[in-house]
Amino acid sequence: MDAPANPTPSRRSWLFRWFERRIDPYPPAPVVQPPRSLYAFCRHYTRGTERWLLLMALLTTAIAVTEVALYAFTGSIVDRLSSHTPATFLAEEGWKFAGMALVVLVVMPTLNLLSSLVIHQTLLGNFPMRIRWRVHRYLLRQSMGYFQDEFAGRIATKLMQTSLAVRETVIKLLDVGNYVVVYFGGALLVAAAADWRLMLPFAGWLIAYAALLRYAIPRLNRVAQEQADARSTMTGRIVDSYTNIATVKLFSHSRREESYARESMDSFLGTVHRQMRLATFVNVSNDTLNMLLLFAVAATGIGLWMQDAVSVGAIAVAIAFVLRLMGMSQWIMWEMSALFENIGTVQDGINSIALPATVDDRSGAKAIGPVRGDIHFDHVTFHYGKKGGVIEGLDLHVRPGEKVGLVGRSGAGKSTLVNLLLRFYDREGGAIRIDGTDIATVTQDSLRASIGMVTQDTSLLHRSVRENIMYGRPDATEEEMVEAARQANAHDFIMELVDAKGRRGYDAQVGERGVKLSGGQRQRVAIARVLLKNAPILVLDEATSALDSEVEAVIQENLYRLMQGKTVIAIAHRLSTIAAMDRLVVMDQGRIVEQGTHEQLLAAGGLYAQLWQRQSGGFLELEAEAAAP
Structure with a gap:
């Protein structure tokens, strides 16, 4: 008989699993543009976690109050020991010790356990994952221009850094910040309860410490922002080299890439050096303040004791608080520095993440529905945000099932026209309609689901x-x-x-x-992907340019079969691949200059005929001067 499986691990881990499942790391929230201000951005990404953040803050407060109470009780022990004999001590003070034992052995461990479970199991893993998930969903819907203007590695780095920085900012404020305020306030009250003069060194230290924080933290914050940006740039340059490693090796530019990366590494290292100089200043200043506090409290306490103004227990509590603060002050300084470093990282992330999409679905946009493939470019104008050029007032009507080839020199606007049809960019003037519906009024996903495309640069x-x-x-x-x-x-x-x-x-x-x-x-493989999609509109942008002649001939046959019953727009420099289209549209400088069949355009003797004549081995001569009439 087989031995039963050991159930102990799962029984032990049920508590962890329960807390780990309190926050959904993949919320189905609507995808919206994040706010641009720091508070609103962090608040945007804390929605759904508020109750657990509040519980964490309450537990932190309870722990701080309990610790201060333990220190106060320690001072009272000293006084009670001096006023009792061993025979009377337990009889008169035993119940107080029993109560404090309950606090030490049960209450504090329970508070610490609950706090650790909420922070480590519920928040630290799930909270940043929620942020990554929501930011990733938003970035996936960003416009093509957004990704063309940034390194892919830099965007990914910003996503990872910002999600962790938001978590650290929120948790440090509610956990560390709350603990520090409650603990310092409690320490001042306990010292003042013994004698208000015993509180003065603590108050003076607190003022000097706050001044040190005020001086150091903004400077650390500025350096942190510069460092976050420098780190992203450094990562982006390195990833860019790796992504294009074939080009690097092809042109033997390993040393050039080393120099390119080293520039960004030097910039990043400069921010690290500035940060470490500030760190040294902060360490030395903090240690000096702590030594002054220890001396001042000890001297004040002994002086008050000599005047019979405070008890030995009060001095013991005050010095215990000083020793605790000496350890805490260093921790607080770096926690605050880390807080502002994370704030700087969040602000840097906001500048990259919380950008509006230049192409977005309108409010209430609906799916385009079944598509026949009637495409109409109605006086379309587009300049990529420039003052002129690209496409000017273009009119083109492609009937359902018609096969149209776009011809022209490089830069004539052929690919731009296709990008506008796919709504990778929004036209600046005119309208583009499919089956009479303006594509700007439908969802981008439904529009692109109706279009199959094979590009020249297959990825x-x-x-x-x-x-x-x-x-x-x-x-x-x-x-x-x-x-x-x-x-x-x-x-x-x-x-x-x-x-x-x-x-x-x-x-x-x-x-x-x-x-x-x-x-x-x-x-x-890309062609197989589009064949499987079987969309009613087919766009071919140099679809067979990477194939040898034998394979191209086979693919062309399959493409022609695929074209049956579809509306087709094909771009090609190799004119022989589109000569059999129903209609050829010749573009030049963003305008349509000729239309017709292959035979009609050759007979007309215009630009198409010149391009056809200048082909060598089936390829188009692209030199503008040679192609000029």
Whole structure:
């Protein structure tokens, strides 16, 4: 007979699990822009945790009050011992000792246990995870321009730093700050109860200590803000080098990257040195104040005792408080420094996180619904925020099921037009309609769910091949996924893949941005993903540019099959890949200059004909001077 499993660990851990489950780390709160002010930002991210933060503060208050009471009782012990004999002491004072024993052996351990459970099990893990979750959900909905203006590593660093800094700021204020105020107030009251003059050294020390804090903390705060920003920049530069390691090695620029990283490291180290100079000043000043306090309390207490104004017990309590404060003052100083460092980190994070999305769903926006694929660009204007250029007053109507090729030199506005259709950016003038509905009035998710796109610069997720293809339609069956891979001419090479951990075929990991696959393999996986999505509108932006001629021919056949019944917009520099489209639209400097079939445009002898003639081996000559009429 098998021995029964040992249930002891789970029985012991039920208390931990109960407290760990008091706060949901993944709240389903609506995704909204965080406030920009420090208090409102922290308050925004503490919602849902208030009762546990309040309980933590109440427990901290109870612990501080109890500790002060224990010190006061210790002084009374000294006085009572001197006024009793061993024979009468327990008889007259025993009940007081029993009560204090209950406090020491039961009340204090219980308070400390509850406080530790609330802080460590309920708050320290779940609280920052709630913040990470909510910030991540908001950043995922940020505009494309936001991610193009920042290092990905820097954004991730800001998210991690800010979530921890908000936690530390809130908890230090409610826990450490509350404890310090209650404890200092209690110490002053106990000293004043013996003799108001015994309180004077404590009051003087408190004033000098507050002045030291007022001088040091703002400076530490400024350095902390500079350090947080320098740390993010340093991390971003390092991650940028790693992300683009192939380019670094291709151009033999390891030393250049070392210098690029060292500039940011030097900047970060400079903030560390300034911070450590302040630390030395604070340490020396704090130690000096503590020695002065010890001398002043001892001298004052002895002087009052010689005048018979205070008892020996009162002096013992006062000196005990001094010794406790000597240890606490250093702790308080660095807790306050850490508090303001975290405040600086939060403020720095606010500047990166609490930014409005430049492209956002309107209030009350609805899903676009079933799409036929009628696309109308109505006098569209867009400048990327500049004063001119890019797209000016463009009109284009693509009928349902029509296949349209966009042609033009680099910078003509072809990709910009597609980005506006996908609402990666919002047009500055005019309107874009699908089936008569302005795309600015519908949700971005529903709009993009209706559009399948294969780009020139294919980026895959650092996950398995299966997960990358299923990204097109997560509810697809295994058979549908494999069929999409077959249509994209990808199944055979996928089955031969083996990653570093021995995972094979569709379970193999593709590496960050798909670096473990060749350009053509990445493109075929991306095409399989779009094939599986099967959206009514298909956008191809240089979709086969990374493929060799043989593979391209196979893919083109499958793409033509995919195009059946869909509205298609295709961009290509290799004009032969789109010559068979229903209509070709030639763009130049953000405007449509020609439209028609391949034969019609050749016969017209315009820009398209010039581009066609200048192709060499099927590729477009991009030099502006050579392409000029």
